[in-house]
Amino acid sequence: MLNAWVGVVAALRIGVNALLLSTRSGYRRAGVSRYIERLVRALPTALGAGDDLVAYGVRGTSAPAPELEWAWRPAPSWLPVERRMVRIPWEQAVLPLLARRDRLDVFHAPVNVAPLLAPCPTVVTVHDLAFLREPGRLPARRRRYLTTMTRASVRRAARVLAVSEHTKHDLLEVFGIPPERVVVTPLAVDETFRPPSLEARAAFRAKHGLVGPFVLYVGTLEPRKNVPGLLRAFAEIVTEVPHELVLVGAHGWMTEEIDRALADVRLQGRVRVTGYADDAELPLWYGAADLFVYPPFYEGFGLPPLEAMACGTSVVASASSSLPEVVGDAALLVDPADREALADAMRRVLTDPALATELRTRGRARAARCSWARTAAATVVAYREAAG
16 A cells, blocks of 8 residues: 555655664663664665655764665764753754755654754654653653653644554643544564574573573663562562572663662572663573563553563563553563562463463564564655645
8 A cells, every 4th residue: 555655646855853863882772762773774665766865863973774874964073962952952953954955845753852943744753751641750850841842842743653552542632632643653673683592592691690590671770660669579589489680771860769679688699780781682681581571650662572572582561551552462461560460470470381481472473563664664654644
């Protein structure tokens, strides 16, 4: 259907704000940075004949793939646009000028906020409304900025991309925008996320000194991820299983409660905090774990459980926000606020090989249905609708 449509419409020149695509290790490399990178890499295949792509990136960085150098427009090397206090004015004051200079037909803002003075129709991706749904779990200044600018951006946008049905529901409820302007474009996993070979897994375990089995969490260490709840639930079963709990992810903000939970005497020697893991090692962390646990209170999509499933790992996840639609029947779902339920779900998977095998099989099948090619194709349809 997309090809038929492409054949009858004019070619488009599309701009994408890629300033939040980070190449540095740390929490900025996760989440939305991965979305921007994977989408920009997939867009050229989804675009029609004659369509053009312009990606506005950070100073001193190269395109996310060599074949995309033709589309890459980094900011001047002297300008530190990776810093928020520089990036925000650049997005609002300079990107509209660049959009006019480059004669864009559509401008895509992939993380909630678009240039309000853009000279062409805008498309805005909203990943979540955590700053409104979980306001106490975000610094006040950041919450105020996101609330004001997201509201203005989505009301002005020709199309709003929601990464899940749950996020679409939040957008309609909170901002009251017409439902026909909101398009659901779910996230996906790429081919690098697959079960590692026995040899690769053994080498990885030796490299990181992983002697015994372990339970894994991957994600930024921040309040809404409910890491303290995971630590307390693991403390309930620590004497019943031989596993370590490994927390993979960079420190974000407001981590004091996590630090207090880590000081629990029952967990001494049984929890490892690795920090950020680069893209090459992330599938190995998933593939080497016996169980992946993801207990956030609120999530706009929740990519880590899908990545874990693609790598052949059993998953326990929150029965909250978007996660049930992401994992379906391929994971055990629990109330993230119920420590006993979370502990019991981990216990069940770790002590029941048949259940673990069933979850792994279902998980791989579910992850296989998600691809960045499909996400990019749906995104291009939204561009065409936005352009009119």
